[in-house]
Amino acid sequence: MTELTNLKVAEIRDGFRAGDFSAREVAEAFNANVAAAKALNAFIVETPDHALAAADAADAARAKGDTPAPLAGVPIGMKDLFCTQGVQTTAASHMLEGFTPTYESTVSGKLWQAGAGMLGKLNLDQFAMGSSNETSYFGNVISPWKRNDGGNASLAPGGSSGGSASAISARLCPAATGTDTGGSIRQPAAFVGISGIKPTYGRCSRWGIVAFASSLDQAGPMARDVRDNAILLETMAGFDPKDSTSLDLAVPQWEAGLSSNLKGKKVGIPKEYRVDGMPADIDALWEKGIAFLKDAGAEIVEVSLPHTKYALPTYYIIAPAEASSNLARYDGVRYGQRDLPEGAGLQDMYAATRAAGFGPEVKRRIMIGTYVLSAGFYDAYYTQAQKVRTLISRDFERAFEQCDVLLTPTAPSAAFALGEKQADPLAMYLNDVFTVPASLAGLPAMSVPAGLDAQGLPLGLQIIGKALDEQGVLNAALAIEERAGFAARPDKWW
Numbered sequence: 001m002t003e004l005t006n007l008k009v010a011e012i013r014d015g016f017r018a019g020d021f022s023a024r025e026v027a028e029a030f031n032a033n034v035a036a037a038k039a040l041n042a043f044i045v046e047t048p049d050h051a052l053a054a055a056d057a058a059d060a061a062r063a064k065g066d067t068p069a070p071l072a073g074v075p076i077g078m079k080d081l082f083c084t085q086g087v088q089t090t091a092a093s094h095m096l097e098g099f100t101p102t103y104e105s106t107v108s109g110k111l112w113q114a115g116a117g118m119l120g121k122l123n124l125d126q127f128a129m130g131s132s133n134e135t136s137y138f139g140n141v142i143s144p145w146k147r148n149d150g151g152n153a154s155l156a157p158g159g160s161s162g163g164s165a166s167a168i169s170a171r172l173c174p175a176a177t178g179t180d181t182g183g184s185i186r187q188p189a190a191f192v193g194i195s196g197i198k199p200t201y202g203r204c205s206r207w208g209i210v211a212f213a214s215s216l217d218q219a220g221p222m223a224r225d226v227r228d229n230a231i232l233l234e235t236m237a238g239f240d241p242k243d244s245t246s247l248d249l250a251v252p253q254w255e256a257g258l259s260s261n262l263k264g265k266k267v268g269i270p271k272e273y274r275v276d277g278m279p280a281d282i283d284a285l286w287e288k289g290i291a292f293l294k295d296a297g298a299e300i301v302e303v304s305l306p307h308t309k310y311a312l313p314t315y316y317i318i319a320p321a322e323a324s325s326n327l328a329r330y331d332g333v334r335y336g337q338r339d340l341p342e343g344a345g346l347q348d349m350y351a352a353t354r355a356a357g358f359g360p361e362v363k364r365r366i367m368i369g370t371y372v373l374s375a376g377f378y379d380a381y382y383t384q385a386q387k388v389r390t391l392i393s394r395d396f397e398r399a400f401e402q403c404d405v406l407l408t409p410t411a412p413s414a415a416f417a418l419g420e421k422q423a424d425p426l427a428m429y430l431n432d433v434f435t436v437p438a439s440l441a442g443l444p445a446m447s448v449p450a451g452l453d454a455q456g457l458p459l460g461l462q463i464i465g466k467a468l469d470e471q472g473v474l475n476a477a478l479a480i481e482e483r484a485g486f487a488a489r490p491d492k493w494w
């Protein structure tokens with residue numbers, strides 16, 4: 001039999017239903033990999049018993065002949081930004097160390113209801129702020145990939161969903177949840193050779209997910225292929241009255257709708273994404289992607305998104321502004337950490353708690369956010385950024401008059417070494433250049449692995465779709481996946 005931990009979600013689901021193995025065997029196999037791969041630091045908390053309990057319930061239901069739940073027998077990883085009842089939820093911050101929610105996030109609750117089990121809570125950048133997973137209070141995650149040039153540098157798995165990316169790529173879980181505010185599903189997926197989709201803003205409930213920037217935050221799945229993403233997204237999406245921005249729409253059957261035949265479809269290539277200094281490998285991959293989509297029957301058109309160059313500065317005003325407001329709740333009174341110096345008053349407690357609880361990147365964002373929202377600078381920065389955000393959305397609306405989906409690289413580089421960009425926040429922010437525009441416009445976007453660079457590291461292509469057209473995004477990604485035949489996986493060294 002194939003190694004159970006090498007199976008994808010659809011294979012586990014179907015094999016379990018066919019009686020090829022028990023859910024317990026699957027959960028035990030993944031639990032063993034999680035325990036053996038501590039060197040990757042992908043998990044903040046391991047929950048083997050949660051996975052086993054869900055597996056035993058699935059096995060018992062199968063023995064009784066019950067109709068199987070959609071994800072019966074499938075264990076997954078949960079980004080530690082989702083509140084999980086009775087299981088510590090930290091957002092990778094000292095501020096929330098020891099915080100054990102009394103409730104379950106809507107998205108994680110839907111997954112458990114569908115029969116999935118939890119292998120553990122996955123590491124991430126602190127409060128999901130970062131592109132390398134180096135801002136975590138619990139230490140950086142390590143990518144299971146190494147460059148093939150003999151250098152032994154540890155590589156970043158991307159961020160903020162770096163734990164999810166590293167764990168899936170190393171076969172510690174077949175799939176995981178991610179969240180994406182400016183690229184945190186897509187960029188880490190690209191760095192480790194897996195796929196992940198950020199759905200349209202409002203598709204997945206934000207209720208119970210630790211908030212970063214509420215007008216941008218979206219949950220989504222990360223998995224090894226497009227089908228698995230479709231399967232998970234069907235469970236995760238759906239209207240939730242507890243989230244006022246949740247879309248009251250039926251969830252499409254994305255898995256059943258998968259088709260890689262793109263006849264009659266138009267794929268737009270935004271010319272502004274051809275940035276200076278892009279590595280030749282990434283340019284070549286983009287050309288390959290164009291050829292793949294043509295081969296699948298699509299027509300290629302060049303389109304223009306003229307305000308693209310403003311997307312990054314706009315994002316790095318709006319996201320910190322919202323973060324500074326969302327993170328005001330961590331005051332030592334309600335959640336997690338409290339630092340109460342001898343004889344201190346209330347203000348001193350706030351200051352001491354926040355000084356000790358937040359990491360440097362979080363403090364940087366709070367300071368930028370409060371600055372751009374301050375009375376003297378609000379109009380110059382925040383109002384202006386909101387106007388530019390509208391222009392960016394309009395760019396996409398116009399482009400989608402000429403095409404059905406857009407094709408771009410996911411990130412301007414392959415995975416970089418740990419420490420390489422840590423001292424230079426701007427260099428780190430630049431890594432989000434291709435992912436933030438779709439976030440600002442609330443559009444569905446997906447990264448799919450499409451090849452390796454000269455150093456043997458995975459590279460991803462991004463498909464951006466019209467609002468609510470996750471199907472179009474998944475189908476174009478599938479057309480690339482089938483043709484790229486990406487099968488590389490990291491050597492086991494951990």
Ligand code: GLN
Binds near residue numbers: 129130159182184
């Ligand atoms: N890397 C981006 C940031 O640091 C995006 C993070 C995210 O999507 N959560 O803000």
